[in-house]
Amino acid sequence: MSAPASDRTASPLIFELGQEGRATQYVEHGKPLRSFMPEGVLRDDLPLPDNTELDVVRHYTRLSQRTFGIDVGFYPLGSCTMKHNPKVNDALAGVREFAELHPFTPDDLSQGALQVMYELERSFCSLFGMAAFSLNPAAGAQAELAALLIAKKYFRERGETQRDKVIVPDTAHGTNPASAAMCGFKVISLKSDARGRVDPAEIRTVVGPDTAVCMMTNPNTLGLFEERIHEIADAVHEAGGLMYYDGANANALMGNTRPGDMGFDLMHLNTHKTFTIPHGGGGAGHGPLGVAGHLVEYLPTPYVVREGDRFRLDFDRPKSIGPVRSFWSNFAHVVRALAYLYANGAEGLTKVSQYAVLNANYMRVKVAEFLETPYPEICRHEFVASAQQLKKETGVRALDIAKALLDRGYMAPTIYFPLIVPECLMIEPTETESKETLDGFVAALRDIIETAKTNPQELLDAPVTTVVGRVDETRAARQPDLRWRPPR
Amino acid sequence: MYTPHTKADIEAMLEAIGIGSLDELLRVPDELKLRAPLDVVPALPEYQLRRRIEQIAKRDSGVDYVSFLGGGAYRHYAPSAISALAMRGEFLTAYTPYQAEVSQGYLQAIYEWQTYICLLTGMDLADASVYDGATALAESAIMAMNATGRQRFLVSRAVHPNYRAVLKTYCDGLDVAIDEAPLTDDGTTDLRVLAEMLRETQYAGVALQSPNFFGNIDTLDGEALESVHKNGAVPIGVVAEALALAALATPASWGAQIVAGEAQSFGVPIAYGGPYVGFIATTNEHMRRIPGRLVGKTVDSAGRTAYVLTLQAREQHIRRERATSNICTNQAHCALIATIYLALMGKTGLRDVAALNLERSRELATAVANAGVRLRFSAPFFNELVVDVGRPAGEVLAALRERGILGGLDLGRWYPEYSTCILMAATELTTSGEIAKLAAALQEVTRVGAGV
Amino acid sequence: MVQPELLYSKEHEWVRIEGDRATIGVTDYAQEALGDIVYVELPKPGRTVEQFGDIGVVESVKAVSDLFTPISGEVVEVNAALETDPAAVNRDPYGDGWLVKLKLKDSGEAKNLLAPRDYEKLIAE
Numbered sequence A: 001m002s003a004p005a006s007d008r009t010a011s012p013l014i015f016e017l018g019q020e021g022r023a024t025q026y027v028e029h030g031k032p033l034r035s036f037m038p039e040g041v042l043r044d045d046l047p048l049p050d051n052t053e054l055d056v057v058r059h060y061t062r063l064s065q066r067t068f069g070i071d072v073g074f075y076p077l078g079s080c081t082m083k084h085n086p087k088v089n090d091a092l093a094g095v096r097e098f099a100e101l102h103p104f105t106p107d108d109l110s111q112g113a114l115q116v117m118y119e120l121e122r123s124f125c126s127l128f129g130m131a132a133f134s135l136n137p138a139a140g141a142q143a144e145l146a147a148l149l150i151a152k153k154y155f156r157e158r159g160e161t162q163r164d165k166v167i168v169p170d171t172a173h174g175t176n177p178a179s180a181a182m183c184g185f186k187v188i189s190l191k192s193d194a195r196g197r198v199d200p201a202e203i204r205t206v207v208g209p210d211t212a213v214c215m216m217t218n219p220n221t222l223g224l225f226e227e228r229i230h231e232i233a234d235a236v237h238e239a240g241g242l243m244y245y246d247g248a249n250a251n252a253l254m255g256n257t258r259p260g261d262m263g264f265d266l267m268h269l270n271t272h273k274t275f276t277i278p279h280g281g282g283g284a285g286h287g288p289l290g291v292a293g294h295l296v297e298y299l300p301t302p303y304v305v306r307e308g309d310r311f312r313l314d315f316d317r318p319k320s321i322g323p324v325r326s327f328w329s330n331f332a333h334v335v336r337a338l339a340y341l342y343a344n345g346a347e348g349l350t351k352v353s354q355y356a357v358l359n360a361n362y363m364r365v366k367v368a369e370f371l372e373t374p375y376p377e378i379c380r381h382e383f384v385a386s387a388q389q390l391k392k393e394t395g396v397r398a399l400d401i402a403k404a405l406l407d408r409g410y411m412a413p414t415i416y417f418p419l420i421v422p423e424c425l426m427i428e429p430t431e432t433e434s435k436e437t438l439d440g441f442v443a444a445l446r447d448i449i450e451t452a453k454t455n456p457q458e459l460l461d462a463p464v465t466t467v468v469g470r471v472d473e474t475r476a477a478r479q480p481d482l483r484w485r486p487p488r
Numbered sequence B: 001m002y003t004p005h006t007k008a009d010i011e012a013m014l015e016a017i018g019i020g021s022l023d024e025l026l027r028v029p030d031e032l033k034l035r036a037p038l039d040v041v042p043a044l045p046e047y048q049l050r051r052r053i054e055q056i057a058k059r060d061s062g063v064d065y066v067s068f069l070g071g072g073a074y075r076h077y078a079p080s081a082i083s084a085l086a087m088r089g090e091f092l093t094a095y096t097p098y099q100a101e102v103s104q105g106y107l108q109a110i111y112e113w114q115t116y117i118c119l120l121t122g123m124d125l126a127d128a129s130v131y132d133g134a135t136a137l138a139e140s141a142i143m144a145m146n147a148t149g150r151q152r153f154l155v156s157r158a159v160h161p162n163y164r165a166v167l168k169t170y171c172d173g174l175d176v177a178i179d180e181a182p183l184t185d186d187g188t189t190d191l192r193v194l195a196e197m198l199r200e201t202q203y204a205g206v207a208l209q210s211p212n213f214f215g216n217i218d219t220l221d222g223e224a225l226e227s228v229h230k231n232g233a234v235p236i237g238v239v240a241e242a243l244a245l246a247a248l249a250t251p252a253s254w255g256a257q258i259v260a261g262e263a264q265s266f267g268v269p270i271a272y273g274g275p276y277v278g279f280i281a282t283t284n285e286h287m288r289r290i291p292g293r294l295v296g297k298t299v300d301s302a303g304r305t306a307y308v309l310t311l312q313a314r315e316q317h318i319r320r321e322r323a324t325s326n327i328c329t330n331q332a333h334c335a336l337i338a339t340i341y342l343a344l345m346g347k348t349g350l351r352d353v354a355a356l357n358l359e360r361s362r363e364l365a366t367a368v369a370n371a372g373v374r375l376r377f378s379a380p381f382f383n384e385l386v387v388d389v390g391r392p393a394g395e396v397l398a399a400l401r402e403r404g405i406l407g408g409l410d411l412g413r414w415y416p417e418y419s420t421c422i423l424m425a426a427t428e429l430t431t432s433g434e435i436a437k438l439a440a441a442l443q444e445v446t447r448v449g450a451g452v
Numbered sequence C: 001m002v003q004p005e006l007l008y009s010k011e012h013e014w015v016r017i018e019g020d021r022a023t024i025g026v027t028d029y030a031q032e033a034l035g036d037i038v039y040v041e042l043p044k045p046g047r048t049v050e051q052f053g054d055i056g057v058v059e060s061v062k063a064v065s066d067l068f069t070p071i072s073g074e075v076v077e078v079n080a081a082l083e084t085d086p087a088a089v090n091r092d093p094y095g096d097g098w099l100v101k102l103k104l105k106d107s108g109e110a111k112n113l114l115a116p117r118d119y120e121k122l123i124a125e
């Protein structure tokens, strides 16, 4: 487990520790601020705690021990691709020439950094069948936003301002409709068919002269491959719309088939999923945005261009939607992603997605022995199970299963997503996990399902081995306490 | 490769699935099969890939130049304990803390981060982070639009040009118009004109940055604040150099209801532009409009203190197209770094660093003035200042570069009227020797008649 | 639990009509289905609302639902107590958990609403 079971006393806040004047000194003492600036522009007090380095080290070490990461245990969080994050990536992101390079360093003196960006971009283009990638977006959602801004501008320039609808399947991630709304598009939600796919016939009924973009992911969030993606793309293209590929699931197809060949015009990658960028407890991520040839000019600025054996940041791109962030990219992550490409090469990446799919299917058939799997067919890198039947029989919900898994030393799968599967558990093992780990998880899950039938209360009370028991989310939302306040 | 599969594993797993081969498992329609070999960088064993990337890193690198670059990314000292703690695998390889019971540590750290930002800005609450300072401003503008129902936004020309450009990118998507308030001749926002603009037009929000892009203190005064209130616009304070919050009167004290900022200065590597960490802090009134994740304090089933992601109904995974923002993955790990930085420095250390920044930048000002170069403005500044070199700044910067110095930013890039001006930053890391070297070089290259 | 003296909408709101005033809330069935309510967003007094149009949202921890008014009118009062005590909607949906009071535009609209018995049938389905 992430922390010894005995460590259940509350951890004080850093603000409740320390004494003024105790802070370890890292720089020389400065003169009083008033000697430099008029009193009126200065603040009166600075109510921050002073702690020694030792106290700070113990405090955050303790907090780390109360946190579950991939380095701690199996993390089958569907849609998030929690694979091993190689340590060499971090070492390379930390080399001085990268870590200490100022973003305004002239291009002539940033050639190494620019080459890293260029090599990653070119490799992505080949791997995914796109003409160009912008490495600027900070995460998948920001790439979605940038892509939709591109679509908006593209249609505006073609005089097709009536195109104000974005189509998303009902299995789509929440960021897809939210990004569409941030560009002023109206969202049309598309029902999946009985096989969990988008039916091209259904698409034909909703596309038209008002269609701007259709956003899809393939395999979809149920882990199912949309074999008829070409027909869907044709329908959208014939209506004059653009196809967007949400690349959160790229780990299922990397090196085996390409979104560009499926007819997608725009796409993003979440390198913090597919390309082993550590997710860092919520970020930073990195969301490269790929486009087909006709949309290259619209990419956000700046864009890395190569001239002979030199590289430069190109800001002068008249059709661009403009910049989407303060500086050029989450560059430390660009380095990590490139290191990962070098560690694998094309052949390795092809194997990565094959093993990811192998692991998911192996788990799917094992889990199907004791839990409903609503789509019993070959899946890709992830699959969904449902606790609906179990809930009817025993009162045990997906949430309870999740909490019981925590007690058994595993991170829980994604639950209650996609929205169309009741009591959904979405399981993504990733390729870096061994058969033994998968077998261990399946056994734990099997034990939980059996317990549901014999002693459901044990699951309703879970987790009991963690530093706190089930957390009261209702109270948190009804009486928001979002910060510590100094005692008066 | 980082996969564990032995031949025997693969066979056993295929058999369990009931399928003959991996190819069969990944079968796609013919038209989706790869038609050409992939053109990806070659596979290398770890020691060689390390060598390869370290070699690339060394290519024409300006990292060892004496640097006065600032402009929204700052070189500050980061104690060694930061990376020792932040790089612990439990933190680094965790996902967003959806399962609170096994994420109490990270959740508490974010709660501490939210608190630090509140204490520094004077606001009631802060989010768990947004992408960076520029998107913090853009998202704050959207908050202001949602609060007022208005579709026009006012921003000072002294706000970081990159932030303004990103604001425009986001506003284009929502068909929101942006007006810019002009500058005084002293490198601050012209508050008289600002007040006039506010009398004439209804705005969703008004954004000022302090210290502004030129390094100058630039806040609303009482009169300007009153015109903002009369207008009904939401006053927004922008912070690109978070260290200044340790020294200057809080944005809350001059009337800001939203603070949009960048916290890279708090120990986050400068790393050629990212990842950094944006934050939005605001008053309770705007609590439900804030974008991004929030951590709240609550109790567990036994009544023990516990932390959890809260007010999630604002967010995309629940509210979808009606969410306050599309943000999902944020910059949590950079926020963790900043939190540990603030914990290590403490009140005393942070004040010291702020004081050293003031001292070194004033030393820089004196040195360049003694070298015969004019300070362009006389407004109080934090750790950046603008000098007028009397000829195209680009030429002077190129000449400095030949002498191993990155002298600062050519303001003409964003302000045509300041094409002979350079924005220079000095921090606690800037040495007297470096300042002397710059002053001597400046004297040489700006000497009347000197060919640069 | 359905109250005999009220009228209902298919969207699970109730209305109590007294002269030209109407009080609106969500039904016991609705609060049960929503789960623990953590926040209620209500229209500003003075706003006119159309029958079956949306007037706000209720939030539970993991869901957001629209609120629709069963009848047209001008908002004259909102239940400010819900700001600090949204749980009142769960506790007492027909009493302390009321949402808004309207000045009625057209009491004839009542014919578009369900009588208690019909609403009971609806939720039994």
Ligand SMILES: Cc1ncc(COP(=O)(O)O)c(C=O)c1O
Pocket: A079, A080, A139, A140, A141, A142, A173, A175, A176, A217, A221, A246, A248, A249, A270, A285, A286, A287, B327, B328, B329
């Ligand atoms: C299917 C899908 N789309 C989009 C996103 C959004 O990506 P990000 O979190 O990088 O913004 C995610 C990530 O959670 C996802 O799973």
